[in-house]
Amino acid sequence: MFVVSLNYKVPLTEIDQLQAAHVEWLKACYAEGVFVASGPKKPRTGGIIIAQCPRDILDARLAADPFARAGAADYEVTEFLARMTGPGLEAFKEA
Template identity: 80%
Template sequence: MFVVSLNYKVPLTENDRLQAAHVEWLNACYADGIFVASGPKKPRTGGIIIARCPREVLDARLAADPFAKAGAAEYDVTEFLARMTAACLDHLKEA
């Protein structure tokens, strides 16, 4: 599993202009079962995505993000093993 930290590289007005396309991209990643959770950072300097897929799939999807294509965000990816979870997330545990 991966934690992706998006960091905005441009003023929020530019990200806001790309937001609808970014949300469409997020929806497609959820529909394909790649993303587990996502949302903006507070304060709004970027966002966080939790993903569950092979790394090469994640890298390809991140490259297709409208934010990435416009050079509006950079991505820091951290892989981790979910060994413990809340009961409602037991299906995400990894051996």
């Protein structure tokens, strides 16, 4: 499983122009079963994505993000093993 931290490199006015395309990209990644959760940081300096897939697939999806294609965000990827989960999240447990 991966935690992806996006950090915006451009003003929010530029992020807002890319937001609709970014949301469509997110929806496609959810439809593929790649993303588990996502949302903006508070304060709005970027976002967080939780993903469960092979690393090469994640890297390909991140490269296709409209924020990445426009050079509007950097991505820090951290891999971890979800050894414990809360109720209802057992499907995400890893051995």
